[in-house]
Amino acid sequence: MNDPRPRIDSAGRRARLGRRHLLAPAYRAATPEEVGDAILGLHATDAATVHLAAGARLAAPDPGAVERALYDDVSLVRLLCMRNTLFAVGADLVPAVWSSTAQAIAARERRRMTTWVLDGVPGWDEPRLADVEARTLAALAARGEATAAELAADVPGLRETIVVAPGKPYQATVAVSSRILRVLAAEGRIRRGRPRGGWTSSSFRWAPGAAHTGRPAPPASEARADLARRWLAAYGPATVEDLKWWTGWTLTDTRRALASTGAAEVRLDDGADGLALPEDLEPVQQPEPWAALLPGLDPTAMGWKARDWYLDPGHVPRLFDRSGNIGPTVWWNGRIIGGWAQRADGEIVWSLLTGDGGGEAAAAVADEAARLAAWVGEVRITPRFRTPLERELTG
Known part of the structure; x- marks a missing residue:
């Protein structure tokens, strides 16, 4: 019996990816805010990823523009949200992300802390x-901006420590400040200010801040429906499991949110039952051939649970660390074909794990490496989560 559902093959999904994730040159963005909106946030666990992910999608990469968005205009807001991961989210999207995801995570972090x-x-x-929290907030308000060490100098309680996993090989002594500041940030009562070093530094100053950026948050069910629709527009067609994984929602909440979008069922190449917005069922024209060098934890590389349509499973052991974090990747027309790294002397090096695209792909990758090297300049990048291939390339 014929399946009446529309079919969207992997080539069609990759065409959408190149256009909607702003990776094909003709679709690159003018501002970091446009990038954040297009892919619903930039992974921010590794400080460098925000800049590298934005730069890969900007017509004119500029770390200064990303810094202004993060620290001056606060038009990109860091939130602990999807999958309990730190993202830099566009200010207009913050209320939906807060209500659908981040608020529950903040409450859970509060209980644990x-x-x-x-x-x-x-x-x-x-x-x-x-009392310690109140004193911390008062000290930060008085200083305007401060490191954890400066706040601990003002609030002695922050200097107290706890021994974690006593007697275990991974025993560690942890300052109370690390957990308290994390929770205050998750609740939106403080925010990460400029790092002490350059844009690759994870040693942040803290500043007073509100997660909602002054905007009212909708009810959670409305927010989940809004986020699901936006996600399908950027990442669809996809599966229920993909969205459940990306958000960290329960299966029930994920299904309800998707039902609220009016998404249509489609057939995917791998036999999975997919969903797409009703206006996204027609074929999408392939963009011009494109290459991209994306950083570790890039939102595109981590956008779906099922990745076979853009990543050969045989390449996973070299491109991911043991915790499931992807490293720097090389892309050709919507597929991961290798990995890249920066050596100590600044050289951008790469390894192609497949012959897809032949000489055309190799030449395009070389051009992208030169583009990356030009705007990174003297900055040196070491991913926070290192992978076998990245280590090989720098070794």
């Missing part, structure tokens, strides 16, 4: 914790 501190630090109780 409270238990951790009260059980681990002698003499602490809830009033003591509340």
